[in-house]
Amino acid sequence: MTPASGNRGSAGGDSGRRPAGRVPSEQNAGGVGPIRYLPVLIPPPEVPPDIDGADHPVREVTRGVAADETSWTSDTAAEMTERFDELAPDWSNRLGPEEFVGLPDACERGGLDPAALCLEVGSGTGFGTVHLAAHFRRVIAMDLSAGMLALAPPGLAPRVRADGAGLPLADDSVDVVALINMLLFPSEVDRVLRPGGAVLWFNTLGTRTPIHLPATEVAEALPGTWSGIASEALWATWCVLRREQAAG
């Protein structure tokens, strides 16, 4: 496996982005519950970044662990850690704060309660944590890479070094799991989320993000039936999904 190099990949390819303001109809694919696409409030500039991570090797890893968490091994974790420890000092040149301006929109229109306890997995250097800490009363920032965590602004959230494949948290212990340009470990996310909790999935460059999945694939990968809200903001795609509870 060649681990991620973050949001910057090779150039070229179609972003697959919908025109701003379009509201596609509800979708329902396989075991996926309805996903309602909201209008775009922050349209993208005409010229997108000259970056496309669609063919980045980490896209394969993203799909791989979402489909089968056992494809993530201790070797994969070690490689990923080493890679992001190396990338950390240059991370603020790879991504800019403007890529995250859609997060407040996702939190608000996704209906995420500010009183919730939010666990951000793959928090990196804290570009997203800034917005999460502004929205939620309590945030925990978790990442595999000590190098990335060390560069996150102090005081926003407790920073914990841990692997998303084996979260050091009790079952049903958090209200929201936020994954921003981060791999999806479906059963771990489902395990730590309390019933009725939400997954916030955010890809800063939309389909151009190396670690990207569309809302329907996120819902499909999670155990049970998940439904929710999705939209776009600037170049980002996002969704907020909740597991449908058994009646009674």
Ligand SMILES: C[S@@+](CC[C@H](N)C(=O)[O-])C[C@H]1O[C@@H](n2cnc3c(N)ncnc32)[C@H](O)[C@@H]1O
């Ligand atoms: C593409 S970066 C995104 C960082 C940050 N969310 C951002 O958007 O700037 C992916 C982050 O996830 C972390 N990561 C990768 N695999 C992980 C895992 N299994 N558990 C926890 N963190 C992981 C990496 O160390 C890295 O900081």
